Amino acid sequence: MATKRLTADELAEALRERTGHSFRDPQRLQRALTHASARSAHAGVDYERFEFLGDRVLGLVVADMLLAAFPEALEGELSLRLNALVNAETLSRIAEEIGLPELVRAGSDVRNLAERKRTNLRADALESLIAVLYLDGGLEAAQSFIHRYWQPRSQAMGVARRDPKTELQEWAHQAAGAVPDYLVEAREGPDHDPLFTVRVKVGVFEPAVGSGRSKREAEQAAAAALLVREGIWTSEGATP
The missing domain is CATH 1.10.1520.10 (Ribonuclease III domain)
Structure with a gap:
């Protein structure tokens, strides 16, 4: 200053x-x-x-x-x-x-x-x-x-990249008229280094699972897994 x-x-x-x-x-x-x-x-x-x-x-x-x-x-x-x-x-x-x-x-x-x-x-x-x-x-x-x-x-900035949860939110609305439902299935490890496992489900589609060192990171991983499996992303973070 x-x-x-x-x-x-x-x-x-x-x-x-x-x-x-x-x-x-x-x-x-x-x-x-x-x-x-x-x-x-x-x-x-x-x-x-x-x-x-x-x-x-x-x-x-x-x-x-x-x-x-x-x-x-x-x-x-x-x-x-x-x-x-x-x-x-x-x-x-x-x-x-x-x-x-x-x-x-x-x-x-x-x-x-x-x-x-x-x-x-x-x-x-x-x-x-x-x-x-x-x-x-x-x-x-x-x-x-x-x-x-x-x-x-x-x-x-180049091409702006959507985060997986945002992408899944929009796709879920269009494909199923629903919103993604996230559920923490497990939390393992010590408090200073936890590992979360989250499952996400969209309408009648099969759930997908992801893991991460925070709840949000695990939710992102689960959302990315579902997007890849359904062919919305060809690989994590990429669109066809």
Whole structure:
């Protein structure tokens, strides 16, 4: 986080080239990039409200971008791509890329946060910045910034892959008008290294079984086994 406190005008100038936007209201930008830890008791109000708005603007612009870029993609693939582009890890990397953390005002205690919380903080700051771009310059300003940093990432992702449970959920609805029913058949091994065995059944189709070191992993394995057996996937994770 910031080691030197910039004035509102200095902050706006520092972000002008990085965002491609000349800010008309530097004070608002400064409020958006001042973390609760650096302010009074009501400190989080502005920061959190900007973050809330920025999250929605980002989701809208990225969804629109993906619809245009992948006209043949189904809703499930678009959702996977969207989730990968708007998660905290992606936002944190982009925040680092534009040097945003060094511009955020935050209390000294933030430096001692665990890495996961620091990732979330960087992501939140980027969402706050997007909100200010939207409020200051309209959707066009926010869209220009988002396309600049997210579009190359969307193209570099390659083919988005569905997880087996998602694939099975959709297939089950179409093929049997049912939802997959997962049942834990066994849990073996010590608490620190368990092995779960899960059975999944879809309508009148024969059940399939999978194992994994977590319940979710075993459910994924069972779903993949059923998809392969029924010819929906030629091998685990691949479609015919």
